[in-house]
Amino acid sequence: MKFLNWGLRLAKLLLGGAVLAGSADRGACADYFTDNGFGNPLSTIHHPSGEHYKGSTYIAYQGPHEDAYVCAYNHATKKWTGPLLAGINPMGKTPDPVDNSELDNHGKPAMMVDRNGFIHLAFGAHGGNPMLGRNAFGTSAGFGHGGKLTHIVSSHPEDISSWRILENISPFGTYPQFVQMDDGDIYLFYRHGTHQSDWVYQKSSDDGLTFSRPVSVLKHKLQAKGTLHDAWYAWFAKGLGDTITTSYIYHPCSYPGHTKDRLNVYYMKMNGADDSWENAAGEKLTIPVTREYADRKSLIFDSGKDRCNHGTCHVDQEGNPHVMFRHGAGQVRYTRWTGSSWTQPIAVIPGEGAGQDGDMIVESTADVRMLLLNSGNNRNEVAWWRTSDGGRTWGKEKSIFSKPGGGCEMGALIENFTTDAMVVFSEGRVPGHLYRKMVLLGKEGPVQRPDAEVSHVQKQLDVLKESGAKPAPKEDRAAKKARKKADDE
Numbered sequence: 177m178k179f180l181n182w183g184l185r186l187a188k189l190l191l192g193g194a195v196l197a198g199s200a201d202r203g204a205c206a207d208y209f210t211d212n213g214f215g216n217p218l219s220t221i222h223h224p225s226g227e228h229y230k231g232s233t234y235i236a237y238q239g240p241h242e243d244a245y246v247c248a249y250n251h252a253t254k255k256w257t258g259p260l261l262a263g264i265n266p267m268g269k270t271p272d273p274v275d276n277s278e279l280d281n282h283g284k285p286a287m288m289v290d291r292n293g294f295i296h297l298a299f300g301a302h303g304g305n306p307m308l309g310r311n312a313f314g315t316s317a318g319f320g321h322g323g324k325l326t327h328i329v330s331s332h333p334e335d336i337s338s339w340r341i342l343e344n345i346s347p348f349g350t351y352p353q354f355v356q357m358d359d360g361d362i363y364l365f366y367r368h369g370t371h372q373s374d375w376v377y378q379k380s381s382d383d384g385l386t387f388s389r390p391v392s393v394l395k396h397k398l399q400a401k402g403t404l405h406d407a408w409y410a411w412f413a414k415g416l417g418d419t420i421t422t423s424y425i426y427h428p429c430s431y432p433g434h435t436k437d438r439l440n441v442y443y444m445k446m447n448g449a450d451d452s453w454e455n456a457a458g459e460k461l462t463i464p465v466t467r468e469y470a471d472r473k474s475l476i477f478d479s480g481k482d483r484c485n486h487g488t489c490h491v492d493q494e495g496n497p498h499v500m501f502r503h504g505a506g507q508v509r510y511t512r513w514t515g516s517s518w519t520q521p522i523a524v525i526p527g528e529g530a531g532q533d534g535d536m537i538v539e540s541t542a543d544v545r546m547l548l549l550n551s552g553n554n555r556n557e558v559a560w561w562r563t564s565d566g567g568r569t570w571g572k573e574k575s576i577f578s579k580p581g582g583g584c585e586m587g588a589l590i591e592n593f594t595t596d597a598m599v600v601f602s603e604g605r606v607p608g609h610l611y612r613k614m615v616l617l618g619k620e621g622p623v624q625r626p627d628a629e630v631s632h633v634q635k636q637l638d639v640l641k642e643s644g645a646k647p648a649p650k651e652d653r654a655a656k657k658a659r660k661k662a663d664d665e
């Protein structure tokens with residue numbers, strides 16, 4: 177332990193020295209790139225939230241008014257651009273609320289850069305509303321949260337300064353996720369409404385100018401008997417070659433109403449050549465997948481009555497999937513497909529049970545690293561964890577961010593990341609408002625930005641001060657939170 181601490185201190189000294197030397201002409205530097213993250217600015221299920229393209233890393237997140245903001249970091253010059261307002265979220269409120277329960281927080285952006293360098297965002301919805309038409313993939317209970325799934329594209333390649341709206345996707349989406357294939361085909365996956373809706377994709381073969389009609393992948397439905405309503409949370413990503421993987425969990429909702437229950441873990445794979453699906457064993461699947469069918473064909477882990485939440489999925493050199501998910505109060509667990517079965521899920525951080533999230537890099541079947549946020553025990557730590565024996569045992573490698581408090585939130589790994597800019601996360605909130613510092617983390621720690629460039633919320637803070645807005649008393653907040661829990665997601 178002592179060695180580890182000394183190692184860390186040494187690394188910090190060296191890193192600090194390098195940063196000072198590199199930025200002597202730019203004054204003091206901060207370890208965050210803006211302070212205008214807002215509410216819950218990003219999550220692993222709205223992804224990618226950033227992408228590296230030709231020497232720059234582009235980042236999208238939820239800023240003031242729950243709008244979509246974008247920053248860019250040039251790796252050669254170490255210069256930042258932004259934040260720039262890219263798109264207005266119809267669910268945003270004015271002035272900015274000071275209680276998180278007043279926010280919807282589902283409209284944050286997913287981002288991708290197409291093969292010509294144009295930057296695309298999808299954002300702004302939590303299922304849409306009846307004014308936008310009939311939702312063919314969701315129940316009427318799926319209405320009411322509002323917004324409109326919006327697709328915008330940068331006016332020029334590699335340039336975040338101006339944007340245009342493309343009216344070419346369904347307005348009813350939630351949790352947008354872009355997957356771009358090697359041949360340039362773009363799949364936009366999302367849940368087609370609120371919780372009682374199908375998960376679908378729309379496909380584009382012309383760099384996002386037009387999209388196919390939605391195709392349903394996971395089916396929501398009221399069970400034949402009783403009041404349980406089958407629903408899902410899913411995570412999609414590129415697999416080996418021309419394939420897309422998804423790992424997903426089951427949400428036994430109720431109708432009418434809503435539950436917070438989330439159970440089990442599932443996996444399946446799409447073949448880009450013919451858009452057919454198969455399970456881990458290679459058996460062809462018919463979509464959309466129902467609960468009963470998924471239990472028979474694509475189940476990884478039966479969690480019984482224990483809560484399970486989605487994580488991420490990546491493949492090894494043979495295309496075999498490695499899946500991480502969150503168990504119970506948020507303990508990250510790992511399993512992989514051996515070629516014939518799933519390994520017994522194992523807790524990556526031993527003895528810790530809550531507030532974990534992150535993503536992983538599969539170097540090979542045996543060698544996997546996870547970049548994990550651990551926000552349990554009233555502190556935030558982001559650290560590298562590693563297995564060298566195919567996931568049987570995990571060890572902590574290195575801590576790259578640590579602060580007391582809690583409430584940090586982390587996105588999935590940046591698409592095509594370079595090791596100096598791998599993932600974005602938001603620091604915990606400070607009392608009095610909902611703005612947060614946004615941090616870009618490389619392998620060794622935060623990417624720096626000159627102090628003089630990182631403050632962007634003074635205008636909003638002045639408005640709040642003028643309006644006299646104060647967070648509601650604690651007991652009101654608790655009641656509001658409970659009410660929100662009852663009808664959200």
Ligand code: ZN
Nearest residue numbers: 371429434435
């Ligand atoms: Zn529900």
